[in-house]
Amino acid sequence: MLGTSVYLNGKLIGFHNNPKDLVQTIRDRRRNGKLPYEVTVAYYEDRNEVYINADEGRALRPLIIVEKGKPKLTKEHIKLLKEGKLSFDDLVKNGIIEYLDAEEEENAYIAITEDELTEEHTHLEIHPALILGVCSIISPYPEHNSAPRVPMTSAMIKQSLGLYALNYRLRTDTQSHIMYYPHVPIVKTKFHKIVGAEGKPAGQNFIVAIMPYRGYNINDAIVLNKASVERGLGRTVYFRTYETQERRYPGGQKDKFERPKPEISGYRGDEAYRFLDENGIIEPEFKVNGGDVVVGKTSPPRFLEEIGEFGGMIEEKRRENSLAIKQGESGYVDLVLITESESGNRLVKVRTRKEMVPEIGDKFAARHGQKGVVGLLVPQEDMPFSQSGIIPDMCMNPHAIPSRMTVGYLLEALGAKVGSLAGRHIDGTPFDNEKERDLREELKRYGFKPNGTEILYDGVTGERIKAEIYVGVIYYQKLKHLVSMKMHARARGPVQILTRQPTEGRAREGGLRFGEMERDCLIGHGTSMLLMERLLEESDKVTEMVCPRCGIIAINDQIRKKAYCPVCGSTEVYPIDMSYAFKLLLNELISMGILPKLNLTDKV
Amino acid sequence: MEKVFEAYKDKIPKSILEEVIEKTKGMNKSEIKKMLEKVREEYEKSLLDIGEAVGIVAAQSIGEPGTQMTMKTFHFAGVAELAVPQGLPRFIELVDVRRAPKMPMMWIYTKDPKDYEKTVEIAKKIEELEITKIAAIREDFIKKRIHVLVDMDKLKEEGLDFEEIKKRLEKAVRKKAKVEGENDIVFDLKVSTLKALRRYTNKLEEVRIKGVPNIKKAAVIKQDGEYVIQTEGTNLKGIMALSDKLIDKRRVRCNNVKEIEEVLGIEAARETLLREAKAVLDNQGLTVDVRHLMLLVDSMTASGVVRPVGRQGVSGMKSSVFARAAFEETVRHLLDAALRGEKDGLKGVTENIIVGQPIPIGTGTVGLIMKKK
Numbered sequence: 001m002l003g004t005s006v007y008l009n010g011k012l013i014g015f016h017n018n019p020k021d022l023v024q025t026i027r028d029r030r031r032n033g034k035l036p037y038e039v040t041v042a043y044y045e046d047r048n049e050v051y052i053n054a055d056e057g058r059a060l061r062p063l064i065i066v067e068k069g070k071p072k073l074t075k076e077h078i079k080l081l082k083e084g085k086l087s088f089d090d091l092v093k094n095g096i097i098e099y100l101d102a103e104e105e106e107n108a109y110i111a112i113t114e115d116e117l118t119e120e121h122t123h124l125e126i127h128p129a130l131i132l133g134v135c136s137i138i139s140p141y142p143e144h145n146s147a148p149r150v151p152m153t154s155a156m157i158k159q160s161l162g163l164y165a166l167n168y169r170l171r172t173d174t175q176s177h178i179m180y181y182p183h184v185p186i187v188k189t190k191f192h193k194i195v196g197a198e199g200k201p202a203g204q205n206f207i208v209a210i211m212p213y214r215g216y217n218i219n220d221a222i223v224l225n226k227a228s229v230e231r232g233l234g235r236t237v238y239f240r241t242y243e244t245q246e247r248r249y250p251g252g253q254k255d256k257f258e259r260p261k262p263e264i265s266g267y268r269g270d271e272a273y274r275f276l277d278e279n280g281i282i283e284p285e286f287k288v289n290g291g292d293v294v295v296g297k298t299s300p301p302r303f304l305e306e307i308g309e310f311g312g313m314i315e316e317k318r319r320e321n322s323l324a325i326k327q328g329e330s331g332y333v334d335l336v337l338i339t340e341s342e343s344g345n346r347l348v349k350v351r352t353r354k355e356m357v358p359e360i361g362d363k364f365a366a367r368h369g370q371k372g373v374v375g376l377l378v379p380q381e382d383m384p385f386s387q388s389g390i391i392p393d394m395c396m397n398p399h400a401i402p403s404r405m406t407v408g409y410l411l412e413a414l415g416a417k418v419g420s421l422a423g424r425h426i427d428g429t430p431f432d433n434e435k436e437r438d439l440r441e442e443l444k445r446y447g448f449k450p451n452g453t454e455i456l457y458d459g460v461t462g463e464r465i466k467a468e469i470y471v472g473v474i475y476y477q478k479l480k481h482l483v484s485m486k487m488h489a490r491a492r493g494p495v496q497i498l499t500r501q502p503t504e505g506r507a508r509e510g511g512l513r514f515g516e517m518e519r520d521c522l523i524g525h526g527t528s529m530l531l532m533e534r535l536l537e538e539s540d541k542v543t544e545m546v547c548p549r550c551g552i553i554a555i556n557d558q559i560r561k562k563a564y565c566p567v568c569g570s571t572e573v574y575p576i577d578m579s580y581a582f583k584l585l586l587n588e589l590i591s592m593g594i595l596p597k598l599n600l601t602d603k604v
Numbered sequence: 605m606e607k608v609f610e611a612y613k614d615k616i617p618k619s620i621l622e623e624v625i626e627k628t629k630g631m632n633k634s635e636i637k638k639m640l641e642k643v644r645e646e647y648e649k650s651l652l653d654i655g656e657a658v659g660i661v662a663a664q665s666i667g668e669p670g671t672q673m674t675m676k677t678f679h680f681a682g683v684a685e686l687a688v689p690q691g692l693p694r695f696i697e698l699v700d701v702r703r704a705p706k707m708p709m710m711w712i713y714t715k716d717p718k719d720y721e722k723t724v725e726i727a728k729k730i731e732e733l734e735i736t737k738i739a740a741i742r743e744d745f746i747k748k749r750i751h752v753l754v755d756m757d758k759l760k761e762e763g764l765d766f767e768e769i770k771k772r773l774e775k776a777v778r779k780k781a782k783v784e785g786e787n788d789i790v791f792d793l794k795v796s797t798l799k800a801l802r803r804y805t806n807k808l809e810e811v812r813i814k815g816v817p818n819i820k821k822a823a824v825i826k827q828d829g830e831y832v833i834q835t836e837g838t839n840l841k842g843i844m845a846l847s848d849k850l851i852d853k854r855r856v857r858c859n860n861v862k863e864i865e866e867v868l869g870i871e872a873a874r875e876t877l878l879r880e881a882k883a884v885l886d887n888q889g890l891t892v893d894v895r896h897l898m899l900l901v902d903s904m905t906a907s908g909v910v911r912p913v914g915r916q917g918v919s920g921m922k923s924s925v926f927a928r929a930a931f932e933e934t935v936r937h938l939l940d941a942a943l944r945g946e947k948d949g950l951k952g953v954t955e956n957i958i959v960g961q962p963i964p965i966g967t968g969t970v971g972l973i974m975k976k977k
Contacts (some may be wrong), residue, residue: 523953524660526966536960579960592935594942604972 004048009055019043019050023107026052031095033067040104060099061130062092063110063123071124072096097126129191129250129430137191137267139367140415140428140475141408149369149406156365161236162202172241172337172349177356177480179204180235185367185417185475189429203367203477204233205416209384209392209456210401210470213376221375223395224365225383233393234358234478239334244295244323247349252299255321257281257346258295266320268293273322275333281348282333289330295323302407323350330354352414361483366474368409370400384456384465391459392471396516413472414439414452421446463495500540500580540580545573551597553586575598608633612640616647655969657953659903662896669890670695695884698877701904701912703862708838710819713855717830724824726850727833730843731822732764732815735773735808739789743805745798750805752781752789762813769813776811777804816842840867865910874905927954 004019005012016022016586023043029035038055065072080086091097100123102110110123112131117124129137135154136142142150159179168178182201184192191196211245213223216495224233246255258280272293275286280296288294299321325331331354341347358364358374365371378395385391401409408428415426418439440450448454453468488506494500502511514534522531545554547565554573556563565572576598589596609625616624624643628636647660652658669777673691689697689706697705712730714723735741739754752773759766770789774781782790795801815822838860844853844867858864859880865873878894878901885892903918904911911917915932922928925941925948940946950956953963962968 094903195896484865519957520660520664523963523965524664526655526657526968528962528964528966528968531957532962535957541960578958579958582959585958589938589942594938599947604974 004043006048006050006052008052010051010053016050019048022050025130031098033095034091037092037099038103040099040101041109041261042103043131044106053101053103058101058103062097062099062124062126062413063108064097066111066117066121066124069117069119069121071117073124111590118446123518127429127432129189129432134195137430138189138195139408139430140185140187140189140426141411141433142430144407144411145368146405149404149408149515152369152371153365153367156369156371156479157367159479159481160202160365162477163200164202166200168239169335172243172335172351173239174241176239177236178239180232180237183475184425186419186477187412187426187428188471190432191429194195203475205420205473206233206393206476207390208394208413208472208474208476210396210398210413210472211384211456211465212397212399212469213378213384213395216281216376216378217372217374217395217397218399220397220400222356222372222397223376223378224374225380225391225393226377227380227391228310228393229358229377234362234364234476236356236478238354238356238482239351240326240329240331240354241351242294242323242325243347243349244297245341245345246297247299247345248343249300255299256318257295257297257348258542260298260320260322263317264298265317268320268322268324272324276433281336281338282350284333284336285544286333287330288325288333289351290325290327293322293324294333295348297321297323323348325352326507328334328506344502350493355492356482356484358478359483361487363479363481364476365479366409366412366476368406368412369404370396370406370409371479372396372400378459380459384459384469386454386456386471390471392452394474394476398460398470409468409474410452410472413470413474414443416444416473416475417448417452417471418446421448436463495540499584501544502539503529536577536579541577542580542583543575543577544583546576546598546600547573551599552595553583553598576600608636608640612644615644620647626938649844655966657965658899661737662899663795665896666892666900667896669888669892672890673884673888690884691888695881698861698881699900699904699913700882701861701910705860706861708863709858710833710835710838710840710843711785711827711857712822712833712835712843713830713852714833714850715852717832717852720824720831722824723831723833727822727824728763729814729850730816730819730833730835730846732817732819732837735769735811735813736823738762738813739769741805741808743801745801748793748795748801750791750793750801750808751784752791752808754787756787763795764813771874772813773808777807779804796887815844818842838863839862861910870905870908870910874901877901877904877910913924922952924955926958927952930954930958947970 001036003015003017006014006016006019012244013372020043023041026035026039026041030037030039033594036054038058038060039052040058040060041053043049044053073091077086077091077096080175081088081091086252088097091100108122109120110125111117111121112125112128114124125131128576132142133154135157136150138157139150139153142153145153146244162179162182164176164178165171168176179202181204183204184198184201185203186205188198217223219533226388229235246257248254259276259278260280262265262270272291273296275282275288275292275294276296277283282294297320298318300318302319329352331352333350334353335351337349337351339349341348356362358377360376362374363371364374375544380391383391384395400406411422412428414436415428415434419426422442426439443452446449449468452470452472454471456465456469456471457463458465486506493502493509493511504513519531519535522534545556545563546552547554547568547570547571549570550565550567552565552567554563554565562571563573565573586596609621612621620643622637624640628639630827631639641859670692673695688694688709693706712726714726716722738758738805739752742751742753743749744751754766754769756766759769766787770781770783773789773791777791780823781793782792784790791804793801793804795804807867816839816841818837819835819842823834823836825834826832838858840856840858840860840863844855858876860872861880864876878897879899881897882892882894885897900913904913907921911921913919919931920928922931925937925946929937929941941948948955950959950961951964953965956963956968
């Protein structure tokens with residue numbers, strides 16, 4: 001037996017007879033500052049291996065070292081820290097706090113709170129909430145929500161629109177959203193500041209009444225106050241950057257930014273170029289729509305010579321290759337940037353800006369896995385109101401609460417209500433937050449019912465709503481799924497060249513696929529003609545001439561207005577309806593060396 | 605009275621008519637007439653319309669609840685510890701007609717299913733016991749001998765006779781053996797090569813002391829107040845060869861469809877397939893009309909042999925080139941069809957969709973015929 005294998009940065013470097021000693025020595029030295037703090041060591045007893053890691057790419061996290069059931073961090077330290085006489089780095093240097101990676105964590109026994117410490121514990125969590133990740137740690141009261149809702153929140157926080165970067169006016173991201181007036185949440189956690197979520201918030205504090213609104217907020221829909229929206233609630237800007245450069249081609253040819261002349265091949269028409277200046281580049285603050293050219297560009301011909309209309313070689317014209325706004329998009333030109341690309345070509349970036357006002361179908365979410373889509377924008381006068389004249393920004397359906405058990409949502413509403421009355425932030429840190437009892441107490445002092453409910457009046461009829469309505473303030477995030485960027489319908493439109501079937505996808509103005517299972521349904525119903533309409537008439541129907549003797553698709557000479565069989569030359573051919581895909585199949589079979597023949601019979 | 609029933613002879617199936625006759629005993633003539641009319645109405649109502657897409661409806665009716673089936677392999681607790689595939693895996697197994705299911709099983713009833721003692725006795729008799737389970741076989745390469753060391757405790761447990769085992773072994777290798785010590789059966793083989801010695805060892809290892817081949821386990825379970833022998837591993841032929849005095853052959857069940865097909869024929873296989881498929885769905889708490897399953901099972905067995913659903917079976921046997929090419933192995937089917945000069949009559953659904961014609965189902969079943977002048 002060679003002893004315990006020792007690996008350094010994943011490579012076997014030798015063997016050791018006393019692994020426990022080795023590991024302890026390394027740890028001691030690290031704590032003494034003789035080894036860098038980022039060195040970690042793990043001993044796998046079952047595999048008899050020691051892993052020492054000092055390389056890059058490992059996530060480390062700080063923990064308080066515990067010895068004999070006593071944390072090394074004392075009240076003394078905390079006092080000095082508060083006075084500013086000690087820094088966090090000093091604690092690491094003095095072996096009070098150390099960093100562990102995922103591997104060394106396997107050897108540690110970490111207590112989450114101080115009072116559960118035993119002799120066996122090796123470490124203590126600095127704060128119990130640190131078991132959570134960046135997204136979960138900035139959601140308030142998560143321990144009051146059912147477990148599946150917490151990761152759902154984390155997933156949605158990543159989709160929220162806010163102030164993602166302070167230099168957004170200088171940036172040229174392909175696509176970006178900025179919220180008009182983001183708030184710092186009234187109920188926040190101790191970690192908002194640390195994570196940086198306070199300086200770059202992504203959401204707004206909405207006044208929410210938890211009540212149904214005439215069926216417009218069933219099934220997780222939400223009803224928004226139209227006046228609030230017009231005041232700027234949930235409003236974002238959408239930036240999109242278009243980019244093009246003057247490319248160089250072999251043979252010394254170059255693209256050219258210019259206003260394309262009508263004789264150029266592929267000319268889009270005068271209309272499309274109307275915003276361009278003499279350099280062929282648009283200026284800021286023009287309102288552009290889909291198809292408008294922002295940078296006029298022509299490219300050199302692909303081949304230097306080409307066969308002309310009447311035979312003989314003529315010089316090919318330059319091609320139109322302009323940069324245009326995507327079909328279906330619009331906005332104002334926000335920024336025009338002319339620089340040089342990496343390869344030294346002239347490069348133009350054009351950023352458009354568009355205001356995105358919340359509309360029916362936009363997605364919003366609170367920080368408790370409670371997401372919903374706007375179902376209706378209600379004029380302020382039709383929204384419910386309280387005696388003091390408070391009108392909510394939003395009506396959220398109460399059915400969203402019981403089955404999902406997101407009690408944290410209700411606590412946040414209560415907390416933020418208190419916070420907005422008291423003019424302070426409420427602490428909703430996971431496992432360490434302001435208690436419901438205190439919040440109720442405080443709310444009572446401000447003259448509200450301690451349970452958070454209020455008496456509301458129907459905005460339409462003016463009658464008092466019989467039930468007491470829970471009203472509070474909830475931090476809502478606008479999520480990046482905006483209807484205006486997803487809505488799509490098609491009646492007629494482009495087809496694919498190969499199959500002549502409708503194109504796919506919104507960007508290509510495509511059709512909605514009538515799939516295999518949908519087809520099965522029509523077969524199951526026996527609706528033969530409807531099926532044919534879906535699959536043939538609305539798709540790739542063609543009428544081909546077929547020679548009844550040879551069973552082969554005839555040549556249909558449009559110029560001579562004559563159809564004849566390519567095999568026997570007979571002009572006695574009949575028109576047959578078929579799908580173009582089938583005609584293509586016949587052609588492909590011929591290319592395989594198989595000659596398919598069609599047998600024609602009379603329909604009746 | 606007879607005349608009343610006579611009039612409905614061609615309108616109602618025989619079995620239903622007989623039931624009506626049975627149930628209407630003691631009624632007067634007009635009542636019976638009314639009853640028959642009502643029965644005829646109900647019967648005709650439950651008949652399928654011409655052009656109904658039974659296949660698609662059956663597929664959807666089985667497929668939709670099928671999405672809810674669990675992918676779990678269930679473990680029985682207790683005496684018979686068997687890992688039996690259930691739900692979707694088992695259903696796939698049936699539809700694929702695997703040569704052997706993951707857990708081949710048989711249920712055997714004795715002549716007297718209430719007698720526990722006797723049932724256990726028979727179960728022991730059926731269970732296969734190989735020599736390797738009660739003895740260790742050791743080769744002596746130097747002296748060219750093979751030792752069979754019998755575990756006397758196990759021998760006792762199984763209620764076997766030492767001499768009997770010796771005889772069996774001798775019979776298997778056609779050589780005489782000596783007994784050394786109290787449990788060592790020695791074969792002193794006059795062989796020159798080790799290879800030859802190993803050949804004898806292999807032969808010895810295969811010796812079966814008792815039981816029916818392939819019945820790896822036989823446990824007695826109680827089912828509806830009767831004792832049933834549940835076996836792991838199947839051998840329908842072997843079980844059927846047992847004496848009538850021991851078991852009730854008509855009640856023997858087996859979950860290996862392929863084996864039933866070989867031993868009892870296609871009708872029995874169809875029946876088993878249907879029963880097993882239904883059992884899977886019932887077990888999962890899903891209600892699917894039997895007639896859907898019957899259609900499935902019928903299409904699998906209609907050719908006279910059990911065929912799986914899929915490339916090798918039902919789908920690959922379709923008469924239309926296009927239908928086959930649309931399913932799987934497109935190029936192979938097209939090339940083969942070209943070689944044979946096949947003709948597609950465009951009789952099915954798939955072909956007509958491909959070509960772009962109305963499908964011959966539902967509203968597409970009707971056609972026009974010209975009147976000759």
